[in-house]
Amino acid sequence: MIRPVLRSALVLLAALPVSVAHAQPRAVQPPALPGQVQPVAPGTRPAPTLPTLTLTPAVPGVHVVNVLGNGFISVAHAILTLTPAQQPQARALAATVAARVLAARPDLAEVDISAYDAATYAGFGGPLPLLTASVPRARVAAFEAWTAGRGSYDRQWVNPGPQALPTYRAPDRVRETGPTLTPSTAVPTRPAQQNRTRVQVTGAQITGGDVGGLLYRARRGTAGVAALTFDDAPHPLFEPLLLDLLRRSGARATFFVIGRNAQAYPYFVRDMVAQGHEVANHTYHHVRLPPLTLPQATDELRWTDDLLKSITDRPVRYFRPPGGDYTPGTLDAARRLGLTTVFWTDDPGDFQNPGDATLETRYRSKLRAGGIVLLHDNAPEMLDVLRDFLRYARQRDVTLTTVGGLPK
Numbered sequence: 001m002i003r004p005v006l007r008s009a010l011v012l013l014a015a016l017p018v019s020v021a022h023a024q025p026r027a028v029q030p031p032a033l034p035g036q037v038q039p040v041a042p043g044t045r046p047a048p049t050l051p052t053l054t055l056t057p058a059v060p061g062v063h064v065v066n067v068l069g070n071g072f073i074s075v076a077h078a079i080l081t082l083t084p085a086q087q088p089q090a091r092a093l094a095a096t097v098a099a100r101v102l103a104a105r106p107d108l109a110e111v112d113i114s115a116y117d118a119a120t121y122a123g124f125g126g127p128l129p130l131l132t133a134s135v136p137r138a139r140v141a142a143f144e145a146w147t148a149g150r151g152s153y154d155r156q157w158v159n160p161g162p163q164a165l166p167t168y169r170a171p172d173r174v175r176e177t178g179p180t181l182t183p184s185t186a187v188p189t190r191p192a193q194q195n196r197t198r199v200q201v202t203g204a205q206i207t208g209g210d211v212g213g214l215l216y217r218a219r220r221g222t223a224g225v226a227a228l229t230f231d232d233a234p235h236p237l238f239e240p241l242l243l244d245l246l247r248r249s250g251a252r253a254t255f256f257v258i259g260r261n262a263q264a265y266p267y268f269v270r271d272m273v274a275q276g277h278e279v280a281n282h283t284y285h286h287v288r289l290p291p292l293t294l295p296q297a298t299d300e301l302r303w304t305d306d307l308l309k310s311i312t313d314r315p316v317r318y319f320r321p322p323g324g325d326y327t328p329g330t331l332d333a334a335r336r337l338g339l340t341t342v343f344w345t346d347d348p349g350d351f352q353n354p355g356d357a358t359l360e361t362r363y364r365s366k367l368r369a370g371g372i373v374l375l376h377d378n379a380p381e382m383l384d385v386l387r388d389f390l391r392y393a394r395q396r397d398v399t400l401t402t403v404g405g406l407p408k
Contacts, residue, residue, distance in 0.1 A: 047353050048380045050237075055100050061086050061093055061115070065101060070241040070383060072248065073109040076101050077237035081118040082130065090115050090131050091147035098135040098143060110136040112236035114264075124235070125171040125286070128264050132157045132236065155267040165263065166303045171286040172322065179216070179324035179343040182290040197328040208370060210408045213335040215318075215342045215372075218406040222370035225407075226393070228253040228400040229344065231282055231320065234261050234268035235378035242377055242386070243271055249390040251400040253277050255377065256320045256342075259284030259304035266311045273312045278402035280318035281305055281339060289321050289330045298333045305337055318342045318403050342403055345371035350382040359385045369398055370406070 053065040053076060063079040078097045082090055094113045101111045115131040134155040135143045146153035162168075181201060204211035209219035218225070233239065233255040246253060255272050257279055262269045272279055283289070283300040284307075292300070305316045319339040321330060326341065334341050348362035359381055367373065375382050393400050 050380070053101065053104060055097075055104065059093065059097050059100060061118075062097060063116075063121070065097075066237055067105065067108070068237055068241060068380075068383075070245050071387060073241065073244055074105070074107055075237065075240045076105065076108055076111040078111060078113050080113065080115040081121045082115055083118050087117070087130060094131060094133055095144045095147040098133070099140060102135075102137055102140060108137065110134060110240060112240070114236055127168060128159055128165070128260060129157075130159050132264050134236070134240070134265075134267050157264055157266055159264075166259075166284055166299070169285040169287055171258075172288045178347070180326070182325055182327055193328045197331060210340055213331065213340050215340050215403070215406075215408065217345045217372055218370035219408055220370070222407050224369055224397060225399045225401055225405065226346075226367065226369055227372040227403045227406050228375070229256060229280075229320075229342070229372060229403065230254075230375050230377040231256045231322075232261070232286065233257050233272070233282075233377040234265045236265055236268070238378045238383060239265070239268045239271070241383060243268075243275060243277075245383075245386055245390070246277070247275055249387075251390055251393075252402050252405065253400070254280050254318065254342075254403040256280045256282035256318075257304065257308060258282050258286045259300075259307050260286075262304070262307055262311060269308065269311045273314065278318070278404050279308055279312055279314075279316065280320065280342070280403065281308065281316050282320055283322055286322050288323060288325050290325055290327050294329050294333060297330050298337075301333060301337055301339065305339070342372065344374035347374040350379040350385075351376050353379075353381055356381060356385050360388060363389055364392060367393060367396065367398060372403065372406075373400070 050066045050068060053067050055062060055065065061080045061082045063081040065076055065078045067074060067076045078101055080093060080097065082093070086093065094115055098111050098113060102108055113131070113133045113135065114129045116129050117127070120127045133143060139155065142151070143153055145151045146156065181197060200212040200214055204214040204216050207220055208217045208222070209215070228251060230242070230253055234257065255277060257269060269279055281301055281304045284303040285300065287300060289297045289300070301319060308316050315338070317340060319334045320342050324343055331341055345368070346363060346366035348359050348366070350359060363373070390400065
């Protein structure tokens with residue numbers, strides 16, 4: 001059976017003029033999308049190639065325009081890489097690109113824009129964009145007015161400059177194999193502290209529920225409900241499609257947000273909250289915590305907490321370390337910030353790109369009441385099988401909800 005996202009991509013390509021096609025191999029490959037960058041698990045296969053749209057005549061500064069659908073709606077993400085001479089016209093160029101993309105594709109629900117400095121562009125995990133915007137078709141006129149200096153527009157972000165942002169750290173290529181208690185290489189751990197943490201971990205795994213700020217699954221005996229979680233949010237191509245599917249199904253989820261992603265795309269974080277989802281902490285830069293000093297690890301959590309509170313006006317309750325890799329010190333740092341550290345019971349490995357059939361087999365075998373499902377918001381195959389997963393959970397009488405909705 002052809003899955004919804006693949007089917008929609010095939011339909012799009014069949015219906016498009018010659019200016020739209022699958023991306024072809026080039027002499028210089030563009031930087032990888034986040035689904036191809038982080039996290040990385042053993043056996044990971046290349047992510048499916050995304051369809052692209054080519055604007056003819058070309059618009060200066062356009063690096064690539066990706067298009068994708070979820071079986072109900074289609075969206076585009078236009079990446080601009082601008083030279084110093086082009087950057088003063090960034091807003092005008094963004095308005096031109098939004099209008100041209102929507103005109104070329106009348107079926108698109110929205111186009112999202114990410115404009116970068118051409119000299120430092122390093123893909124989604126590199127330096128932040130200069131400007132981002134989400135432009136639903138119905139909001140084009142409002143966006144164009146804002147780019148011309150008339151009025152405000154709530155679905156945009158302009159980079160305030162490095163002096164107003166946390167110091168940049170490159171994201172780690174984390175091997176996500178399972179929750180792992182790791183001795184810190186930067187902060188020696190006393191044997192008593194290590195033993196105390198092991199006892200807490202064992203208790204949380206056996207009894208379920210929140211044990212000393214650790215959560216592996218709901219309290220033992222929980223029936224009829226499981227938590228649905230997505231790591232690495234938000235992504236400007238995948239987020240509108242994912243939120244649309246969740247809205248149609250009525251499911252609720254917890255999004256473990258990378259702070260730098262929320263910084264550049266705050267309007268998607270607001271969308272999550274407005275639609276009844278929960279926003280949680282996944283560090284600011286998506287870095288492994290064990291090699292960091294305790295102040296550095298605390299900064300990664302605190303920066304993200306402060307940012308999410310400023311965007312949502314709500315406290316942050318939950319934290320998940322990248323790759324599930326943690327130390328007793330990072331658990332203590334999370335507790336001091338009022339965060340419960342959340343792991344998972346069901347990881348079908350969507351970032352390994354194993355194929356739809358393999359993903360279906362994995363989540364069907366592991367889904368159970370009281371569990372915590374781990375998916376990634378920017379994994380193409382996740383989007384491909386999500387409709388079937390949501391349907392399967394309903395058939396099993398398991399309501400998918402937020403981590404906060406689990407009995408603890």
